[in-house]
Amino acid sequence: MIDVLRAGFCDLVMDQGRTGYGALGVPVGGAADPAALVYANQLVGNNKEAAGLEITLAGPQLFFPAGGMVALTGARFAASRSSGAAAPWNAALALAAGETLTLGRAEAGCRCWLAVRGGIAVPRVMGSRSTFLPAGFGGLQGRRLQSGDALPTGNAAEAAVCKVTLQPAPSSGRVLRVIAGPQAGQFDDAGLAAFFGSPYRVGPASDRRGLRLLGAAVSHRSLELPSQGVLPGAIQVPPDGQPIILGWDGPISGGYPVIAGVIAADWPWLAQLQPGDTLQFETIAVDAAQTLARQTWIQGEVE
Amino acid sequence: MSHDTDPHALPLARRSSLHPAAGAAWRWVSERGVLLATGDATLARYAALSSRHWPEVEDLVPADGTLLLILRPGAAMSAALRQALCADATSPSGASGVLHPIRVEYGGVAGPDLDALAARAGLSRDAYINSHTAVEYRVAFLGFQPGFAYLQGLPAALHVPRRASPRVRVPAGSVAIGGVYCGIYPASGPGGWHLIGRAAVTVFDPLRPRPALLLPGDRVRFVAA
Numbered sequence: 001m002i003d004v005l006r007a008g009f010c011d012l013v014m015d016q017g018r019t020g021y022g023a024l025g026v027p028v029g030g031a032a033d034p035a036a037l038v039y040a041n042q043l044v045g046n047n048k049e050a051a052g053l054e055i056t057l058a059g060p061q062l063f064f065p066a067g068g069m070v071a072l073t074g075a076r077f078a079a080s081r082s083s084g085a086a087a088p089w090n091a092a093l094a095l096a097a098g099e100t101l102t103l104g105r106a107e108a109g110c111r112c113w114l115a116v117r118g119g120i121a122v123p124r125v126m127g128s129r130s131t132f133l134p135a136g137f138g139g140l141q142g143r144r145l146q147s148g149d150a151l152p153t154g155n156a157a158e159a160a161v162c163k164v165t166l167q168p169a170p171s172s173g174r175v176l177r178v179i180a181g182p183q184a185g186q187f188d189d190a191g192l193a194a195f196f197g198s199p200y201r202v203g204p205a206s207d208r209r210g211l212r213l214l215g216a217a218v219s220h221r222s223l224e225l226p227s228q229g230v231l232p233g234a235i236q237v238p239p240d241g242q243p244i245i246l247g248w249d250g251p252i253s254g255g256y257p258v259i260a261g262v263i264a265a266d267w268p269w270l271a272q273l274q275p276g277d278t279l280q281f282e283t284i285a286v287d288a289a290q291t292l293a294r295q296t297w298i299q300g301e302v303e
Numbered sequence: 304m305s306h307d308t309d310p311h312a313l314p315l316a317r318r319s320s321l322h323p324a325a326g327a328a329w330r331w332v333s334e335r336g337v338l339l340a341t342g343d344a345t346l347a348r349y350a351a352l353s354s355r356h357w358p359e360v361e362d363l364v365p366a367d368g369t370l371l372l373i374l375r376p377g378a379a380m381s382a383a384l385r386q387a388l389c390a391d392a393t394s395p396s397g398a399s400g401v402l403h404p405i406r407v408e409y410g411g412v413a414g415p416d417l418d419a420l421a422a423r424a425g426l427s428r429d430a431y432i433n434s435h436t437a438v439e440y441r442v443a444f445l446g447f448q449p450g451f452a453y454l455q456g457l458p459a460a461l462h463v464p465r466r467a468s469p470r471v472r473v474p475a476g477s478v479a480i481g482g483v484y485c486g487i488y489p490a491s492g493p494g495g496w497h498l499i500g501r502a503a504v505t506v507f508d509p510l511r512p513r514p515a516l517l518l519p520g521d522r523v524r525f526v527a528a
Contacts, residue, residue, distance in 0.1 A: 022364035022373065023349070024507075024515040025445040125509045135449045135490060137509040182330035182338045227446055227453075229364035229371025231336045253366045253446035261333025264376050287379065289334035294377035 001065060002116065004149040008060040008103065013120050013139035013151075014113075015051040018128035022229070022252050029138075029249050030130045032111055032208065032271035035296050036074045040115035043071035043092045050119030050154070051129035053145075055112050057274065059103025060145060067097040068153065069117035075109025075272050109272035118154035134209060134249055176266050177284040181235065182228070183220075183257035191219040191241070195259055196281055200243065204275045208249040211273060217241030220257060227253045233262035233270065235281075245270065265292035329388055335361075337372040337380065339388060345370055346443070346520050357384055365444040365519050367453070400442065400520035405487070405502050406528045407478050409435075413501035416466075420480065420497055424460050432527055434458050435499065440485060440523040445515065450489035450507025452517035457485050469495035476501045478525070487517075503528075 004011075014037065017030020031037040031054055038048040053060075059077050072079065072089050079087040082100040087093060089112075095101060106112070122129050122140050131139025140149060187195070200215035218241045230236070234246045236256035245262060246254075247270075262270055263284060273279065328340040341348045349365040352372070359378035364371040374380065380388075409432050410417040421431035440454035457480065465481045470493065473479070477488045479496035488494055489507035502525075506516045517523065 019361050021449075021514075022362040022371070023445060023519055024449060025447065025451055026449045026509075026514075028362075126514060132449075135507075135509070179331050179333045181332055226367035226369070227444070228338060228369045229332075229336075229366045231332060231371070231373055233333050234336065251446065252364055253371075253444070258332055261331070261336060263334050286331055286334045290374075290377055290379050293334065296377070 001153060002068070002120075002151040003063040003065065004060055004145050004147055004151065005063050005100065006061040007145045007147045007149070008055055009058040010056040011060050011145040012054045012056075012131040012133070013051050013122055013129055013145075014054040014131065015129045016049055017130050017248075018126045018132075018138075021126060025252055026126065026132070026135075027232070027249060027252050029132050029208075030128065031113060032248050033074060033113070033268040036268060036271075037113045037115065039090070040071045040073040040113045041119075043073070043090070044069045044115050044117040045092075046115055046117060046119050050115065051122065052113050052115040052120060055103060055114060056106075057110060058105045059112070061100060061102045063098075063100045064095045065098060067095050067099060069094055069156070070101065071115050072112055073115075074112035076107045077112050078104030078107060080104075106274075110274040111271050116153050118156040121152040121154040132249060174278070175280050175282050176269065177263050177289065178235065178260035178281050179263060179286055179289060180283055181258035181260045183225070184259050186257060187218060187220045187237075187259055191217075191237075191259075194218050194241075195237075195243065196283070199278045199280050202273050202275050202277045202279070203242075206247075206273075206275055208247045210247045210250050211245040211270070213243045213245065213279075215242070218243055218259065225255045225257060227255050228258075230254050230258060231261070233264070233267065234258050235260045235262065263289035263292065265289065265296060332371065335374045335376065335378075337374065337388075339370045339372065340368065341365075341370045342368050346441075349519060352387065355387075357381070359384065366446060367444065400518065400522055402439075402522045402524065403517065404524050404526055405504055406526050407436075407500040407502050408528045409500040414478065414499040416480075416497040417499045420461070420463060420499060423463065426460070431461070431499075434461060435485075436525045436527055440525075442517045442519050442521045442523065443484075444519055445517070447486075448489050448492065448507075449509070450515040450517070451486055452506070452515075452521075452523075454485040454517075454523055455483075457483055463497060465495040466497060469493050470498075473498065474501065476503065476506070478502050 014031040017028040041050045070093050080102050125138045136142035194216035195218045198216040200213040203212040203214045205212045218237045232248050236244045238256050330338050345365050361375045362373040421428050440456040442452045443455045473488050473494035475491045477498045478500040479498050481496035487506050
């Protein structure tokens with residue numbers, strides 16, 4: 001059990017998401033950087049499917065009445081322990097009974113992940129413990145954590161020993177690699193030049209559903225499209241020409257033209273973008289992108 | 304007519320849009336997303352592809368004339384899958400899904416747009432309701448919200464563009480018209496379709512063994528309560 005003394009800005013229970021329900025209108029969701037959560041689970045001896053916390057921009061204050069083994073991965077946040085011991089990232093931290101872990105603001109980036117040995121033992125909904133905020137299910141009662149919550153944790157003795165040697169993907173860089181999208185050929189030269197040639201800023205109205213970008217308008221012939229399937233990383237261009245990168249909890253279909261799609265290998269960086277950050281796009285070949293994704297995930301297979 | 308060619312050449316290329324008539328045309332959405340132009344055969348292709356196990360495919364998402372294949376992270380399409388995509392599209396499936404009779408309370412507070420829609424269609428209230436209940440609808444695909452089914456088969460006289468300004472809150476169970484489609488809102492929330500009534504069914508419950516009441520290919524018959 002973990003007591004939430006003070007909730008952070010947006011603390012969500014997450015695992016690797018719920019796959020196979022796209023036809024029901026339910027996206028995979030799950031940790032914004034799935035590999036970072038796998039890595040945290042590995043550090044505390046959980047299997048990779050275990051649920052942890054995804055912490056955004058400003059973290060919570062957590063009390064461990066019976067102690068516990070935790071690990072933090074992803075963006076670095078201000079962090080302190082009531083014992084006075086250090087709280088480094090990418091390491092297993094043994095918390096004593098009655099110890100408090102306090103996370104402050106993100107020092108760089110946007111999100112970090114906290115795994116606890118035994119995992120966070122909320123019930124599975126449609127096969128996953130991930131919170132799906134847009135429809136209010138999964139995680140802890142379908143919502144972000146609140147001060148006063150008690151988070152159930154699994155039996156630490158039952159946690160499987162994991163053999164992965166996954167390293168967290170670097171989240172630095174200023175260029176997101178994309179595959180040209182299904183309607184890329186319908187944008188005019190000025191629109192394509194703007195999209196591939198100028199920087200975009202992450203707008204304030206960005207969350208797990210999507211990153212709304214601000215910058216040079218990507219002009220296109222006003223396309224009336226029937227609703228088509230989309231997935232996280234797909235970049236839609238609404239009539240105002242300001243691109244939207246669909247996020248992990250975004251819709252599974254949409255009617256705006258899709259100019260490009262961010263490759264899975266760059267999701268860890270996508271997960272660390274916050275309002276005000278700038279980025280640019282460059283294209284990469286499909287097979288190269290698939291190879292990059294394999295380099296992350298084949299190593300991540302649990303034996 | 305697939306293209307996984309060098310995307311660096313893109314700004315010079317003027318490629319045609321996805322065209323349903325091309326049958327097996329497909330395009331990348333990202334290296335994990337393959338968008339097939341399936342036209343009227345979307346449900347048939349969805350059924351055909353879902354009936355086989357493809358180790359590289361994580362999910363299949365039918366939509367309005369297209370089918371999205373989501374590949375597992377790092378996976379490439381096998382030759383067998385490419386071959387299946389290039390095979391002739393079968394005609395719309397004759398296989399019938401489950402038929403759901405759904406009782407609807409039409410008009411009033413439950414359907415505040417009914418009278419205006421009837422007037423627009425040049426029908427009396429009763430004639431509008433008769434027209435809406437006279438046909439069998441087919442679930443083309445789900446989207447927008449978990450469990451929100453786009454129902455095909457709305458009589459042409461009842462087609463109507465979406466509302467100019469969406470409502471901030473539409474009650475769960477609202478039966479609504481948007482363009483050529485009819486739908487039932489699974490949960491309360493914002494919505495831009497016209498509300499003609501309310502159904503006393505739970506169309507989506509993530510805790511049920513079958514979370515979505517209506518699945519692609521299912522059929523719906525509305526009954527006036």
